[in-house]
Amino acid sequence: MSLDVRLRHAFGSFILDVDFTAPAGVTALFGRSGAGKTTVVNAVAGLLRPAEGRIVVDGATLLDTARGVDVPKHRRRIGYVFQEGRLFPHLSVRQNLAFGGWFAPRTAPQPDFGQVVALLGIAGLLDRRPGLLSGGEKQRVAIGRALLSAPRMLLMDEPLAALDEERKAEILPYLERLRDETRVPILYVSHTVAEVARLATTVVALKDGRVARIGAAADVLSDAGAAPLFGPTEAGAVIGARVLRHDPDGLSELAAGGGRLLLPRVAAAPGTTLRVRIHARDVIVALRQPEAISALNVLPAVVAQIGGGEGPAVDLSLICGPDRVLARITRRSLIALDLAPGRPCFAILKSVALEGRESGETTAAFRAEDR
Amino acid sequence: MPTLTPDEWQALALSLKVSFWATALSLPVGLLTALVLARGTFRGKSILNGLVHLPLILPPVVTGYLLLLTFGRRGPVGAFLDANFGIVFSFRWTGAALAAAVMAFPLMVRAIRLSIEAVDARLEDAAGTLGANRLWTFVIVTLPLILPGVIAGAILGFAKAMGEFGATITFVSSIPGETRTLPAAIYGYTQVPGGQPQAMRLTLIAVAVAMTALIASEFVARRVARRIRDG
Numbered sequence: 340m341s342l343d344v345r346l347r348h349a350f351g352s353f354i355l356d357v358d359f360t361a362p363a364g365v366t367a368l369f370g371r372s373g374a375g376k377t378t379v380v381n382a383v384a385g386l387l388r389p390a391e392g393r394i395v396v397d398g399a400t401l402l403d404t405a406r407g408v409d410v411p412k413h414r415r416r417i418g419y420v421f422q423e424g425r426l427f428p429h430l431s432v433r434q435n436l437a438f439g440g441w442f443a444p445r446t447a448p449q450p451d452f453g454q455v456v457a458l459l460g461i462a463g464l465l466d467r468r469p470g471l472l473s474g475g476e477k478q479r480v481a482i483g484r485a486l487l488s489a490p491r492m493l494l495m496d497e498p499l500a501a502l503d504e505e506r507k508a509e510i511l512p513y514l515e516r517l518r519d520e521t522r523v524p525i526l527y528v529s530h531t532v533a534e535v536a537r538l539a540t541t542v543v544a545l546k547d548g549r550v551a552r553i554g555a556a557a558d559v560l561s562d563a564g565a566a567p568l569f570g571p572t573e574a575g576a577v578i579g580a581r582v583l584r585h586d587p588d589g590l591s592e593l594a595a596g597g598g599r600l601l602l603p604r605v606a607a608a609p610g611t612t613l614r615v616r617i618h619a620r621d622v623i624v625a626l627r628q629p630e631a632i633s634a635l636n637v638l639p640a641v642v643a644q645i646g647g648g649e650g651p652a653v654d655l656s657l658i659c660g661p662d663r664v665l666a667r668i669t670r671r672s673l674i675a676l677d678l679a680p681g682r683p684c685f686a687i688l689k690s691v692a693l694e695g696r697e698s699g700e701t702t703a704a705f706r707a708e709d710r
Numbered sequence: 711m712p713t714l715t716p717d718e719w720q721a722l723a724l725s726l727k728v729s730f731w732a733t734a735l736s737l738p739v740g741l742l743t744a745l746v747l748a749r750g751t752f753r754g755k756s757i758l759n760g761l762v763h764l765p766l767i768l769p770p771v772v773t774g775y776l777l778l779l780t781f782g783r784r785g786p787v788g789a790f791l792d793a794n795f796g797i798v799f800s801f802r803w804t805g806a807a808l809a810a811a812v813m814a815f816p817l818m819v820r821a822i823r824l825s826i827e828a829v830d831a832r833l834e835d836a837a838g839t840l841g842a843n844r845l846w847t848f849v850i851v852t853l854p855l856i857l858p859g860v861i862a863g864a865i866l867g868f869a870k871a872m873g874e875f876g877a878t879i880t881f882v883s884s885i886p887g888e889t890r891t892l893p894a895a896i897y898g899y900t901q902v903p904g905g906q907p908q909a910m911r912l913t914l915i916a917v918a919v920a921m922t923a924l925i926a927s928e929f930v931a932r933r934v935a936r937r938i939r940d941g
Binding site: 386412416417439 | 830832833835836837838839840841842843846847850851854855
């Protein structure tokens, strides 16, 4: 499965000109407001006809302006989860969910209603009207409705943007399960790095209507050259780490590719692989193994890449075993320590944030395809 | 309560019949026109809008006269319909229904159009991405949401048809039992000496019918709106 998108479209002086291929799994379409993200998903869904372009999902050509192909939106079979839910107010939750199934072609593999309801935890809402649901519940129903239309792929346009932090935290685990338990590829629009870091297998970073970076999430997020796209406070790498054991003093020990990590007790059984995020601003670089410091997580590393950028700060990509970690240090330190690609050093991690479960299956699938 | 005389019954029954058919037959056309005006983008939309509203701003006598010229026995459309389908409008109750329908049409379209414009078009987009074509989207999403507006438009049209006088009398005159509707009968009584009491009785009937229609429409619209809102 893959999604090929090539689009050219102008809105006044803004020109969208993108060309990318998204593999299976969750592809995050990341960018600041106005980068053209929603235009891309609307074009994929058939809600907007671009001036020029070609969209192919899983071998099916949905749009090809050069050949005059433009499949109407109701025949594209693209499940769209809108930012504001867009549930039908006059239908019950059950009817909203069933809606897509009414029009799905009989030949399409139909997801099981009960399974989708269970996956999203909405069994208790079925007989209610959308008007009486909370924002988080609405979004879960909207996701279920899109899934049950037997789509070729799911589009999610900032599905969490209208929700408060608590509701976001309520939905994210469901999105992870969706990623790991269904085979439906997802194009996930977001301007929030945390969501991208948590969910994405692939990242397409848009800037000013163009693709600025594309690649596996771990690669793009640890790319020193791409760090400015994500912003000084949010840039940071994600790495996978397996839970080894829970220590009695309240810490959990995890094995990352580049060494051991200690985190405050994580709610996962030993053996589980988790995704952790290390903000670039939380990494200190030392040339010698530090002694007698309070930081618990120190990984041996090698400088791989030094990012550009203006101002006093600079981003470094560090190789830690098979993983890459991003560090943000001052230019002055860079010169003082004489850091250059190939130079061994130590990464002192001031904090490591647990992001969620690592999707073993889809990541492996992506890597296999990538090679 | 005093009972109605046969003449009064005749006028009331005829008015109800004329108004019923005028409303029933123009409702689908009105719905379609409202849909086109609310959601369509095409050249000449403002001309269509103007045509629809014409009966509202023209003197009713003018509308009636234009109907006579067009749908009369010797009018182009009237002659054609008579010759090919045996449908005759002039001096028949069908003509009264046509006149009432034309006069009620703008009010009906306006009410329905407003309710369509109040429906979030993004819901229709959502239905499209879920596989529903335009017809199904209309039937399953748009129509239920605009139902209160459609009912209001129908009742408004019916009330206007009940009260239609100028275009009707110009087009089909006032023939007892055929085209003499309630307003025509009231006008007739006011024109003869000693007709005042009958005119007053018919006036009270007209008021009662209008009030009943309005209250019924409020009731139905509110029930439908509540059902849509929270089941």
